[in-house]
Amino acid sequence: MIHPHTEIKQISENIGVGVLATRLIPAGTIVFALDPLDIVLEPTNPIVMDPRHAAYVERYSFRDEKGRRVLSADHAKYVNHHCNPSTMSTAWGFDIAVRDIQPGEELTCEYGLLNIEEPMACDCGDPACRKTIDPNDYLVMGKTWNQRIRKAMKNFSQVEQPLMFLLSPEVLRQAQDFAAKGTGYKKVENMVFHGLPSQNGVHHHVSR
Numbered sequence: 233m234i235h236p237h238t239e240i241k242q243i244s245e246n247i248g249v250g251v252l253a254t255r256l257i258p259a260g261t262i263v264f265a266l267d268p269l270d271i272v273l274e275p276t277n278p279i280v281m282d283p284r285h286a287a288y289v290e291r292y293s294f295r296d297e298k299g300r301r302v303l304s305a306d307h308a309k310y311v312n313h314h315c316n317p318s319t320m321s322t323a324w325g326f327d328i329a330v331r332d333i334q335p336g337e338e339l340t341c342e343y344g345l346l347n348i349e350e351p352m353a354c355d356c357g358d359p360a361c362r363k364t365i366d367p368n369d370y371l372v373m374g375k376t377w378n379q380r381i382r383k384a385m386k387n388f389s390q391v392e393q394p395l396m397f398l399l400s401p402e403v404l405r406q407a408q409d410f411a412a413k414g415t416g417y418k419k420v421e422n423m424v425f426h427g428l429p430s431q432n433g434v435h436h437h438v439s440r
Contacts, residue, residue: 236394239252251312252337259328261391261392262394272301295347297424319333320341322381328384374419377420382417385411
């Protein structure tokens with residue numbers, strides 16, 4: 233589920249639609265959390281392998297650390313990538329605003345945290361645009377991403393959290409503990425999908 237103070241809008245002819253804030257969303261606010269209406273597809277689900285569905289699943293879902301495809305039930309699926317994103321995924325299983333997002337501003341995320349399978353071209357327009365989003369970007373960008381999340385998480389218990397009800401008691405406790413004490417941080421590297429283990433213990437990647 234995406235934050236309630238958002239809406240879908242046409243961004244440009246080139247980009248298509250995106251998600252904009254309808255009110256101020258302060259840094260540290262949960263902007264996305266998995267909810268029971270979202271569809272979670274195991275890597276071996278026939279729908280994932282079916283070429284009739286492959287393009288849609290690839291475009292509108294993301295892979296979690298277990299290789300499952302997550303398809304949002306609401307407009308969270310329309311959040312676009314930016315190399316200087318306003319939101320980032322965390323290893324606690326929710327996304328947060330890493331800076332204040334102003335009314336009318338687009339919510340953007342980091343596709344490098346979504347376990348993409350192949351490199352993707354990027355033309356986000358940021359001065360620091362990487363031009364290519366690579367599945368292994370976390371090896372280079374992980375430190376920077378963790379720093380941004382750590383900084384934003386300091387505000388976690390100080391801002392309104394309309395999506396807090398979607399967090400498990402354990403995840404909520406961990407997030408609140410980190411916000412209060414600065415301990416127990418879960419690095420983004422914990423979100424990386426390394427492939428499925430075969431029967432002999434060797435990992436392999438699922439491909440279409």
